[in-house]
Amino acid sequence: MLQLTGITKSYGGHRVLDEVAFAIPEGRLTGFVGGNGAGKTTTMRIMLGVLSRDSGEVTLDGVPITDGDRRSFGYMPEERGLYPKMQVLEQIVYLARLHGFSRADATTRATALLEELGLGERLRDNVETLSLGNQQRAQIAAALVHDPRVLILDEPFSGLDPLAVDVVAGVLKTRAARGVAVLFSSHQLDVVERLCDDLVIIAGGTIRAAGSRDGLRAGFSQRRLELVLGGDAGWLRTEPGVEVVELDGGYAIFDADSDETVQRVLRRAMSTGDVTSFTPRHPSLAQIFKEVIQ
């Protein structure tokens, strides 16, 4: 497990990260969500040692990470970066060798990976001649070629069409299933919601929420319920402890102040008529996000 504790970073008196702490467990996909300038990229760069931190610690299984550990990390920077005038295969081989692989090993791995990503026909082409989507695939190959223990991906889905999103999501899931700790940031909350197991929300340089996706959703549901009745549900408005969010004939969405209120409402609903549906409503990630960063 990769663990961040008390990470702080300032640029010329402006504190961009304040006591950032969260964990990235192995075998799970952790989504990293935050607005522009919230500190996602800075956090990732510090984890990779690309950027220095003012204070705090990054540990891997409880031990502060070394440069050697970092070489077993895979990284995809937000601003994509490959040499435009270098051949795709050569480039990925070069990066694998920088991570410590022999030339032969690096070539075998790079070829296999690029073929898996659908770039088998383009191995000898210069990166600049590839379409944006294919450059993105090459970029993913660059992050994966050395079989990293930890994958850190900054906006891996931005600029991808829905099909490519699925390809990349598939690759990440496979890696996580093999026991890799995966952290990825994204603006596309729907993608994060669909894909991630765990979630970290950052705003203004501080972590606002962190934990499993389902746990967070449950924690933020605040007893919001959806009720569908045979008759009119207008009586909800006068029920104590209930705040109606939406009401349309027999359909209502409401917030309850306590579990007793929920039970009382259910009993009254059943006594007034047929209850077609009475379900807790989990908020979407977008709703949680809005609420958390306020």
Add this chain to the structure above:
Amino acid sequence: MNTQSFIQSVWLVTGREIGSKLRSKAFLISTGILFALALIGVIWAGVAADSDSRTPVAVTPETAAVVAQLDDVVETTEVASVAEARDLVSSGEVDAALVPGGADPFGYTLISEDSVPTTLVSLLSVSPEAELLTTDTVGEQLRYFIAIAFGAVFFIAALTFGSTIASSVVEEKQTRVVELLISAISTRALLAGKVLGNTILAMGQILGIAAIAMIGLAVTDQGELLGGIGAPIGWFAVFFLFGFILLAALYAAAGATVSRQEDIGSTTMPLTILVMAPYFLVIFFNDNPAVMTLMSYIPFSAPVGMPVRIFVEEAQWWEPFLSLVILLASCVVAIFVSAKIYQNSILRMGARVKLAEALKS
């Protein structure tokens, strides 16, 4: 990161720098042109030396004996009569004619077209013996030529590869590939690899030019020049090697402070001046021992100043070694300062990073 993987990383970066350069058509063409120029220069010098520079003079049987001793500077054409000699002068086939007659002590007259051929006159004159207390070991002109040659080669090679390293640093920064690189290897390994790669390329070019010059001199029978110039060329190579490492490190640091290729010119300007200064200094001061001595100890101009002083035999045997130690020391300082600037600037996109900020820890 341990030493072994550091060295490995440095070599990988070095290899990529060299490989990508060797595949660049622009680089191959410019190197080809440079080599061709060196070859043409040597051949031209050989042809010029070979061609007959003797003064053509017409003589009659009576005056032939007068110039018989001047065979190496005078090319004689013997004619039968004075009239024939005059004709050759006016047709321009000879520069002058020696005809019998005229006042003592000579007993002959020099005829020429419209000006007195002073060289010939002085050769034929009787002069008193002159004794010089100090002798110039090397001709003025040769000293000038050698000084400019060293100055120009240093300035062209340093400028070419200095800009190359600066633009390759900016390319990595601009394409953000640097972020990937330094997530795998240390900034220091990356910087060292780039400096080393470009130094090898620059040295290769320099050695190529030197080889062409030497082979060319030998082939065109100018071998005697080689004896005097061998040691200075050797020292030049050594000084160039470390002088270039010094400059390359500084160029890399300068490149790291900007984010766009367009900004390289302004950020490397001070370095460009440093590189060009020795060239202009040797042009103007190659005969001024004080300036040349100073130049031969300042790290940026030592690669030009010291070999020139060695060539004209003004330097004591220990001087190049002392100067080399100074150069090595400044190399170490430059590498540390550059590594710091590089490290602090390489991820900062946008506006040019101020030097004071780049030097902060």
